[in-house]
């Protein structure tokens with residue numbers, strides 16, 4: 001058998017240099033046989049490094065990071081290079097070629113003594129880790145498609161107080177194109193609405209909370225965001241039946257009215273919209289609590305991590321602002337289109353809502369998204385007034 005020699009390139013992300021086969025940049029579709037690297041994921045990895053850096057500062061003792069679907073090691077090698085506080089990074093990917101490149105990157109960045117590599121099927125890798133004396137303080141679950149099949153094993157690999165991050169790229173399922181598949185994978189129905197990405201993120205948190213509860217574990221959301229076709233959440237995992245019960249008490253349904261765009265949250269299904277009497281559509285069961293940890297995100301912003309650019313700052317600032325606000329946002333342009341009026345500037349709308357005595361803020365999940373405690377009819381009348 002002749003093995004084709006791979007053409008090698010070097011790519012910089014943050015202060016890390018990654019050694020990659022050129023083929024990884026040429027393949028447009030994820031594949032099990034071609035080593036995986038997505039240059040567009042750099043933005044999300046920059047955010048991860050900034051978050052993990054702040055989180056790691058608070059941990060005493062030895063810190064192990066599990067990059068269990070490592071691909072070419074972009075995230076794991078960056079963690080080892082850019083977060084010296086993390087003692088060991090364990091990179092696993094069933095693709096052996098990927099792991100051989102990740103080893104080259106570790107060497108080039110001078111972190112090979114802190115990096116450990118394996119090419120196991122992830123289920124075996126997680127089972128081995130769960131029974132080992134040392135568990136991970138951080139586990140990143142970033143498979144192709146849905147993270148759902150790996151959640152429970154991931155939870156078994158993490159220490160009490162550790163952090164799990166999950167990425168879902170099955171956006172058609174999470175965003176309501178296939179609600180019944182969402183029910184099967186994430187325990188709740190997704191919904192095709194303007195705020196479908198928020199529903200998707202809440203389904204991810206919900207699935208994590210339901211799986212954790214079976215193991216007497218609770219979750220505390222840290223940060224949720226979306227970009228392109230993926231959604232990503234970070235949550236702290238704590239042991240105990242009380243925290244598990246508390247997590248479950250933060251789950252329920254979002255009831256959505258397609259006629260007036262009204263919505264409410266409830267622990268039990270209701271059929272009729274309380275604002276116009278039209279039939280409700282139902283999303284969930286899913287996570288209804290906060291999406292982000294405000295204190296943590298403020299620390300991330302003030303850490304001035306060199307990885308954070310203007311776009312990160314915008315997302316983080318809006319995420320900080322939306323803590324304590326109602327779940328679900330309105331896309332202002334949808335309402336103005338229905339009213340056949342021009343859309344207001346968001347800053348003008350937010351000021352007007354404040355003047356009328358309502359809370360409001362921008363959403364971190366949609367460039368034209370606004371959260372408010374104003375009833376839908378009042379929001380509509382304000383949008384109409386601003387257009388005249």
Ligand SMILES: C[S@@+](CC[C@H](N)C(=O)[O-])C[C@H]1O[C@@H](n2cnc3c(N)ncnc32)[C@H](O)[C@@H]1O
Pocket residue numbers: 031032035036037038041068069070071072073074075092093094095098120121122123142143144
């Ligand atoms: C989305 S990529 C990971 C990307 C990587 N985390 C990054 O930031 O660049 C998914 C990876 O999971 C690996 N993979 C898929 N199924 C696996 C399994 N059952 N066990 C181990 N690795 C698997 C694939 O080879 C692929 O490299």
Ligand SMILES: [Zn+2]
Pocket residue numbers: 257258259260261262273274275276277278
């Ligand atoms: Zn209604």
